[in-house]
Amino acid sequence: MPVSMTGFGRAETTEDNWSHVWEIRSVNSRFLDLKWRLPNSLRGYESRWEKIVRKYGSRGRVDLSLNLEVFSTELLGISLNQLQAKAMVDQLKDMAAADGVEFTPDYNRLFNISGLWRDASSEPDPDMAKSISAGLEKALANWKESRKDEGEDLQRDLEERFTLLKEYTEQVKVKVPEILETKREALIERVKGNMETLGAEYIEDRMVQEVSILTDKLDVSEEITRLDAHLERIFEVLRGNKDAGKRLDFLLQETFREINTCGNKCQDSEVSRVVVEFKAELEKCREQVQNIE
Structure with missing residues (x-):
């Protein structure tokens, strides 16, 4: 949790x-x-x-x-040094008597002398x-x-969002074979047309080999596999008990990397739309994860 x-x-x-x-x-x-x-x-x-x-x-x-x-x-630890205060008053009385002046102590002024107060509160009881x-x-x-309590709310929200990310991943996964086949056929037709224009000999085996190399560069099967693995791990960490925040943040960075590669390699408008939705939802997840310990 x-x-x-x-x-x-x-x-x-x-x-x-x-x-x-x-x-x-x-x-x-x-x-x-x-x-x-x-x-x-x-x-x-x-x-x-x-x-x-x-x-x-x-x-x-x-x-x-x-x-x-x-x-x-x-317990306040504040005390008046009465002995010193009395000595000061006595000295003033003696001085006044010697000068023949009547003297009445002003205790308000006396209490304002900071040196008469002791503060023993530096060490509390x-x-x-x-x-x-x-x-x-x-x-x-x-x-x-x-x-x-806040963590429970975050977990519920994030589980819904991560479930949506899995759905987006499935949409890309289903679309990939269709994209590869379409790209393969288009490449074959294009190469055939170029060869006919140039009057070159068409060799089917060689053609299939070259087209396979090109379509492999468009294949995102490995990225999809890693995406699935990251999302499964994200659910495990989210339902765990310790240091979820940092681990989720790392996994989301890796997830972003894989879905970004999918979008770049597929070159398909429908997949691009799904990738945009995926990234938008992923960003919301990253914002929420920033609040997790």
């Missing part, structure tokens, strides 16, 4: 001292490209969380955002970090389910 690279996942967790919401969005990309939006205090967790993400996906541009709210002042990691796993599971 193919998995789409396009998906969305979300997980919300609320506990006594914190709440957090993970949101994951992804679109197609050749490689796995992770973009994190995290609080600064959790930047150090990116590498370990990336390992978790890789268990759920191998390709795509993935945006992961975390919204964290902490309800406990202790271990239990909170564990909860956030568990939330990420839930969001990733939800994200993967959405990609599976």
Whole structure:
């Protein structure tokens, strides 16, 4: 079952001292490209969380955002250096007393002195970090389910399109013997006419041999055989479970090469029409395959 690279996942967790919401969005990309939006205090967790993400996906541009709210002042890790603040106020009081000036501390200005504040939030609480990691796993599971659902839709659509490609291949296959016979007869008549014009001797065996060489150049039986094989393999990969996107992309390139050769060699208006339809449908398949992991 193919998995789409396009998906969305979300997980919300609320506990006594914190709440957090993970949101994951992804679109197609050749490689796995992770973009994190995290609080600064959790930047150090990116590498370990990336390992978790890789268990759920191998390709795509993935945006992961975390919204964290902490309800406990202790967990926020911000504290005022009260000893230093008191020492500063005492110094100012002594200075004012020495000058005989009345002094009233302005705590608003005092609190604006950044050096009095300590931020110990660079290392988050271990239990909170564990909860956030568990939330990420839930969001990733939800994200993967959405990609599976999208993958099922892609599979149904692609199977219909690949079935149509097989029908086009059969149309070309049926037409080829008729084309070869028509071309062979036309070549014989043309050569006969040229020989009569030149007054040359007509040798049937030699004629048949030369015409066979020319018609062999128009024969697309090998290309049709390879087309059938590619389409069978495409169905196998599409119904498989791993790395379908890259393999399907390669097989579609090979399929395009074979049908293009058929169109060039056959030199028939009806086959050319079928080849044009085939290529148009194949291009739609390639667009869809770009979304498969």
